[in-house]
Amino acid sequence: MNINEWKHMFKLDPAKEISDEDLDKVCESGTDAIIVGGTDDVTLDGVLDLLSRIRRAHMVPVVLEISNEEALTPGFDYYFVPLVLNSKEKKYVMDIQQKAIKEYIDMMEYSEVYFEGYCILNPEAKAFQHTNCELPETDDVKAYAYMAEHVFHLPIFYVEYSGIYGDTEVVREVKAELDKTKLFYGGGIETPEQAKEMKEHADAIIVGNSIYTNLKQALKTVDAVKRE
Numbered sequence: 001m002n003i004n005e006w007k008h009m010f011k012l013d014p015a016k017e018i019s020d021e022d023l024d025k026v027c028e029s030g031t032d033a034i035i036v037g038g039t040d041d042v043t044l045d046g047v048l049d050l051l052s053r054i055r056r057a058h059m060v061p062v063v064l065e066i067s068n069e070e071a072l073t074p075g076f077d078y079y080f081v082p083l084v085l086n087s088k089e090k091k092y093v094m095d096i097q098q099k100a101i102k103e104y105i106d107m108m109e110y111s112e113v114y115f116e117g118y119c120i121l122n123p124e125a126k127a128f129q130h131t132n133c134e135l136p137e138t139d140d141v142k143a144y145a146y147m148a149e150h151v152f153h154l155p156i157f158y159v160e161y162s163g164i165y166g167d168t169e170v171v172r173e174v175k176a177e178l179d180k181t182k183l184f185y186g187g188g189i190e191t192p193e194q195a196k197e198m199k200e201h202a203d204a205i206i207v208g209n210s211i212y213t214n215l216k217q218a219l220k221t222v223d224a225v226k227r228e
């Protein structure tokens with residue numbers, strides 16, 4: 001299935017433990033893809049461990065969302081590269097990425113690399129603090145979405161509330177700004193009802209932390225959005 005048609009993804013954090021039994025459930029859940037990514041303590045060992053355990057028995061597409069160069073490795077189906085649009089520091093918007101492109105340009109397969117315009121809206125999130133973000137108003141978020149699509153022509157705009165369930169009205173208004181650029185929503189989805197509610201506005205939803213806190217419920221988010 002084409003990335004543009006994905007509706008549901010699970011995000012596994014290489015810094016967190018998951019048993020083989022739970023990993024099998026996540027991979028066989030019917031989700032469209034597994035994203036491997038996190039903010040802190042993302043190591044090459046952690047990334048390779050997850051990749052090899054997923055590949056050993058499963059066909060689900062696997063994406064590396066790159067958070068640092070040390071943990072970059074071949075072998076993934078796709079690579080997602082965040083550009084943190086609401087960071088106060090240009091390095092997180094484009095400089096780190098520009099330097100990495102300079103280094104890896106000969107290895108980059110363009111059909112496998114997707115740049116994501118991130119807008120991080122939870123000030124308590126590690127990613128918000130790590131990338132020195134500014135909390136935008138709804139109209140600012142909409143303007144970032146406009147820029148993602150019409151200025152930078154990015155394939156993905158990611159409304160990130162990592163750790164908390166976000167504001168559906170913000171997501172609805174942002175979606176109205178977008179046409180070609182896909183809207184990803186992530187943050188605080190724990191129940192099938194929340195998954196369904198956010199998916200009414202976003203093109204795809206991402207479920208992360210609840211894999212580790214209540215897997216049984218997290219697994220139900222797949223059917224909630226794929227059987228709509």
Ligand SMILES: CC(C)=CCC/C(C)=C/CC/C(C)=C/CC/C(C)=C/CC/C(C)=C/CC/C(C)=C/CC/C(C)=C/COP(=O)(O)OP(=O)(O)O
Nearest residue numbers: 038039040067068069073074079082100101104107108127
């Ligand atoms: C060698 C090889 C295989 C080459 C292949 C070619 C290729 C793909 C090249 C890519 C080159 C390139 C452009 C790389 C980019 C490198 C890079 C370091 C980019 C920086 C991205 C960035 C600014 C990351 C900051 C953090 C961030 C936004 C992370 C996103 C994930 C996220 C928000 C996770 C949620 O956090 P979590 O850890 O879950 O938080 P909690 O624990 O609180 O839940």
Ligand SMILES: O=P(O)(O)OC[C@@H](O)CO
Nearest residue numbers: 162163186187188208209
């Ligand atoms: O961990 P949660 O809060 O589900 O968020 C998912 C994802 O958007 C994190 O990057």
Ligand SMILES: [Mg+2]
Nearest residue numbers: 013038208209
């Ligand atoms: Mg997390």
